[in-house]
Amino acid sequence: MGKTAFLFPGQGAQTVGMAAELCNEFAPARERFDQAKEILGYDLLDICTNGPAEQLDSTAHSQPAIYVASLAALERLDAEQPNVVDACVVTAGLSLGEYTALAFAGALSFADGLRVVAERGAAMQDASEATPSGMVSILGMELADIEAIVEEAAQGDVLAVANHLCPNNIVVSGTIAACERVAALADEKGAMRVVPLAVAGAFHTELMRSAVARLEAVLDTVDLRPPRIPVISNVDGQPHDDPVEIRRLLGEQVVNPVRWEDSMNLLLNDYGVETCYEIGPGRVLKGLMKRINRKMPCENVTA
Numbered sequence: 001m002g003k004t005a006f007l008f009p010g011q012g013a014q015t016v017g018m019a020a021e022l023c024n025e026f027a028p029a030r031e032r033f034d035q036a037k038e039i040l041g042y043d044l045l046d047i048c049t050n051g052p053a054e055q056l057d058s059t060a061h062s063q064p065a066i067y068v069a070s071l072a073a074l075e076r077l078d079a080e081q082p083n084v085v086d087a088c089v090v091t092a093g094l095s096l097g098e099y100t101a102l103a104f105a106g107a108l109s110f111a112d113g114l115r116v117v118a119e120r121g122a123a124m125q126d127a128s129e130a131t132p133s134g135m136v137s138i139l140g141m142e143l144a145d146i147e148a149i150v151e152e153a154a155q156g157d158v159l160a161v162a163n164h165l166c167p168n169n170i171v172v173s174g175t176i177a178a179c180e181r182v183a184a185l186a187d188e189k190g191a192m193r194v195v196p197l198a199v200a201g202a203f204h205t206e207l208m209r210s211a212v213a214r215l216e217a218v219l220d221t222v223d224l225r226p227p228r229i230p231v232i233s234n235v236d237g238q239p240h241d242d243p244v245e246i247r248r249l250l251g252e253q254v255v256n257p258v259r260w261e262d263s264m265n266l267l268l269n270d271y272g273v274e275t276c277y278e279i280g281p282g283r284v285l286k287g288l289m290k291r292i293n294r295k296m297p298c299e300n301v302t303a
Contacts, residue, residue: 001087002274005267007289007298008070008093008100012199013282014062016051019069019303022076023049029072032110036068039114044068059128059200063096063121064114069303070100070280071110077279077301090239090271092232092263094285095163095203096120098253105227107246112222119218123211124254128201130210135162135173135199136183140192146170149189153182162204163258166291168192173202208254216251230271237262264292277301 023030023045033045047056048065055061078085093101096117103113138146143164150159150172159174159182172182179202183194201207224247230239235249237259267273276298278285286298 001083003089003272004084004087005271005273005276006074006088006091006101006104007276007278007285008091008097008104009066009278009280009282009285010094010096011059011062011066011203012197013280013284014048014056014065014069015281016049016053016056018048018065018281019045019072020049022069022072022303026072026076026079028075028079032068032072032075035111036064036114039111040064040118057198059125060118060122063124064118066096066280067100067103067114067117070097071103073301073303074104074279077277084277088229088277090230090232090267090273092267093234094260095234095253095258097280098231098234098250100280101231102224102227102246105229105231107225107227107231107243108222116215116218116222120211120215120254123214124203124208125200127208127211131158131201131207132176133158133174133202133205133207134176134179135171135197135202136179136186137169137171137193137195137197138182138186138191139195140168141170141186141190142168143170145189146172146186149182149185153185154178155181158202158205158207160205161257162202164261165258166261166264166288169288169291171197173205173207175202175207204253204255204257206255211254212251215254216247219247219250232263232267234258234260234263237266260288261292264289268293268296275299 159178162173163171224243
């Protein structure tokens with residue numbers, strides 16, 4: 001079959017009930033969650049399947065939940081369509097999903113990846129609670145116009161572009177007050193839609209700086225290897241082979257914008273990809289792909 005690319009979702013893809021059917025029908029998927037229970041010391045599958053939503057949506061839980069659910073879905077794809085997995089030539093993940101991509105590419109083990117993701121989620125949750133903050137999606141405006149609005153709305157508060165998702169879909173992060181100001185300004189200046197996001201804090205800004213040291217500390221304890229296929233970094237939209245550089249970029253990713261559109265353009269233009277697969281809960285990445293290149297097929301492998 002033709003060359004494929006695997007895309008792994010980030011935080012926000014979680015929903016109560018996810019992975020329940022997958023784990024009931026496919027034993028290796030359930031085994032992934034059993035491993036997670038031993039590593040984490042709590043029943044992650046129970047939170048995924050039964051909630052409550054407030055618990056699953058906590059950054060400390062949603063990040064490991066999406067990581068494990070995505071790799072469990074990959075287990076099923078590999079069992080049922082191994083030719084699809086064998087044809088994968090490049091991979092990427094949105095924010096948290098970059099860890100899932102690295103695990104798939106053999107750069108770190110499932111267990112090590114889960115330990116890192118759990119600490120990342122907990123550290124980002126703590127940083128969020130330290131400073132009330134949030135994220136706002138702005139649709140229908142060019143980046144330069146959004147950057148001008150961000151500068152006007154900041155008024156001394158932290159406020160920055162956090163996610164370059166696809167054409168005319170950009171997310172900004174900052175303090176609660178700054179997010180409210182930027183949302184009002186964007187609406188006033190002609191944005192198609194302004195959507196406050198249901199997240200704990202201002203991810204991918206300096207308000208997450210306190211999480212970086214904790215993340216780097218746990219990254220230093222795991223064995224990172226060169227990926228067997230390219231994994232595109234969120235920070236610069238490029239693949240990296242050197243584990244030292246991968247480790248550095250994973251730390252910086254928490255406080256830098258996610259360059260998803262750049263990453264997808266590189267993936268589509270440089271690797272001869274004919275089909276993409278979004279692997280894990282949700283369908284966000286498929287929707288973004290249709291905005292970046294509507295002719296590129298993108299299949300969902302749900303958790």
